[in-house]
Amino acid sequence: MRTVGRIVLGGVVAGVVGVAGVGVYNIYDAMAGGSSGTERPDGPLSDAQVTKAASDFLTAWQNGNDQRAAGFTNDAVAALGALTRYREGTHVTKVKLTQGEADGTEVPFTVAAHIDTGEKRSTWTYESSLDVVRGETSGRPLVSWKTSVLHPKLKTSGDTLMTGEAALPSSIKVLDRHGKALDEKDFPSLSPVLASLRKRYATESGGSPAIAIQVNGSPSQVLHILRAGKPGTLRTTVDAKAQRAAEAQVARHEDASVVAVKPSTGEILAIANSARTEFNTALQGQTAPGSTFKIVTAATLLEQGKVTAEKSLPCPKYAAYRQGKSFHNLESGEQLDATFAEDFAASCNTAFVSLADEISDDALAAEAREVFGIGPVWNIGVSSSEGKVPTEGGDEKAAAMIGQGRVQMNALTMASVAATAQSGRFRQPYLVAPSLDHREVATAERALTPAVARQLKSMMRLTATSGTGARAMTGLRGDIGAKTGSAEVDGQGRPDAWFTAYRGDMAAAARVPASGHGGDTAGPVVRAVLGTGG
Incomplete structure (x- = not known):
């Protein structure tokens, strides 16, 4: 009867192809003496059973018989698929498996896999292990199938090994x-x-x-x-000297950020953050820039003929707008006998708020987009946020005049704003030359008019030499200009400090959160970076 069984089974094996035949070897071994077929073996596995089960599996795998090897596991279908993918995905032509001494039911082994991609050959040697258990239905010693048997780094059933570029x-x-x-x-x-x-x-x-x-x-x-x-x-466009100075400066503060750019080209010279996270605050942050945004506001007012640099414009201590919202000065006191340029240099909020009715609700957003390039997507070479200047009315427009409300910027965008003021024309910042990957860069619709460009630069120079930015810019010579900012943030005891400035062909901007006036903490960060070039 046993002979007849073997003959019939042999005929079945010869006719079975693919996954359907993977369980046949278990049946064959059972009928050949592994089990009586009437009682399910149980109890702890002996050392001999563990060693033989591991040897049967490893021998079949080494011989290239993936079906037979799979049949010595407790999940033949999954094992066959994984073994096949192992050979095909890694270009394994053969394996040499050296079985180690069992530790209980765990058996270590060494794999020497011969790889041949057609272009390159190599032998890959590594250590792995397997565990032997009793089959749930047969009770026979079987390899407990896990993808990690093929390699310990394969953690889930979906993990695969791939050889390629x-x-x-x-x-x-x-x-x-x-x-x-x-x-x-x-x-x-x-x-x-x-x-x-x-x-x-x-x-x-x-x-x-x-x-x-x-x-x-x-x-x-x-x-x-x-x-x-x-x-x-x-x-890249980074300047190692400027970058080193930027890193040293932000390291003195918590969560500070700074960016430097080249106004004549848009090349980014330095990027630094004190926070070591994947989120790059200097490039991707979005927060109110405070009075540094008055560069854009001033350009809007000057271009529309609402003011001139020398126009008399008082700076009261407080100012109210349409809905009764009260605005006050953060960086200057009351100055009733002042010009627009002096208000700018002293960073007078109330003077700027008083002019909110002089421009349309979309004027700031249009100026930011058409002249300063804020709005279109910037392709700088890595991920970045290009800033937001929404169309606002009422108190929100008054807040936007001084860089509050829903105006959102970061060190990159404010460095670019200063660069545009310095050169008179927006040039999109970039870290890697656009010609390298043929990407499109953002452009602005127009440059500042020559008259406005001259007035804006004179106001920024006044800020850098005798205004709120003077102490931070001390010692810098040549073509310089600056603007300070202190941005109030809800629930924050002290305002965020902002500072943006240029010196020659270098512009930079920095933000130091919850640290007070811009000239006191953010100013020295920018000054140190500008001191490396320009």
């Missing part, structure tokens, strides 16, 4: 504008920026990708490199 982030050298290497060790504040650049410009960096075995094709989970590849290089 791998753009390893660490193989891309990011350089500053002068060819100096930028790395996380020397410039820790740049860490998320460098990671983003390496990922985004892996193809354009000029290197050749590595060939590697990865978990799920992820560059962060490389298990074996067949070919190291050629490191690529990516040149």
Whole structure:
């Protein structure tokens, strides 16, 4: 009877293909003496049973018989699929498996996998292990199937190993504008920026990708490199000297941020944040910029002929607007005998609020978009937020006049605003040359008129030499200009300090949250960066 059974089973095995036959070997072994077929074995597994079950599985796997190997597990269908993907996905031509001594039901083993991609050959050696259990229905010793049997880094049933090109982030050298290497060790504040650049410009960096075995094709989970590849290089617009100064300055404060740009081109010279997070406050933050936004407001009023730099405009201590909302000065006191330029230099809120009725509800938003480039999407090379200047009426418009309300900016956008004031024309900031990946950059509809540009620069120079920005800008010579800001934030005891300024062909802006007047804390940050160039 046993002979007849073997013959019939042999005929079945010969005719079975694919997954349908994976359970046949279990049946065969049971009829061949592994079990009587009438009683389910139970109790602890003996050392001999554990060793044999592991050996049967490993021998079949080594011989390239994935179906038979799967039949020695407690989930033959899943095991067959995983074993097949292992061979095909990693280009494994053969494996040599060396079984170790069992520790209870766990059996360690060494894998020496021979990889042949057609282009590259390699032997990959690593350690793994398996566990032997009794089958739930048969009670026979079987390998407890888990994807981690193939490799310990495979954590879930959906994890796979893949051999192919791998753009390893660490193989891309990011350089500053002068060819100096930028790395996380020397410039820790740049860490998320460098990671983003390496990922985004892996193809354009000029290197050749590595060939590697990865978990799920992820560059962060490389298990074996067949070919190291050629490191690529990516040149940025960053100036290492300015970047070092920026990093040193923000490190003195909590959650501070600063950005420097080149007005003549838009090139970003430095980016630094004191907070070490994936969210880049300097580039992606959105918060009220306070009186630094008066650069845009002043340009609007000057262009529309509502004021001139020398026009008399009192600065009362308080001012009320249509709905009765009261506004007060944060950085200056009462100054009833003043010009518009002096109000700007003293950062007089009430003088600016008093002119809210002189412009339309959409005037600030239009000026910000048409002249300063605030509104269109900026493609700087990494993720950024381009600022928001909504159309407002009533008290909200009055608040927007002084950079409060729903006006939202960050160090990048305010550095760009100062750069536009310096050169008279908006040039979109960028970190990597647009020509590298042929991306479009934002443009503004028009430049500042020459007359307005001259008045705006004279007002910013007055701020830098004798106004609220004078102490911070002390010692800087040449073409300089500045604007301070103190932005009130709900529930915050002290205002956010803002400062934006330029010196020659360098403009910068900084924000130091909950630290008081802009000239006191944010000012020195900007001044130190401007001191490196311009």
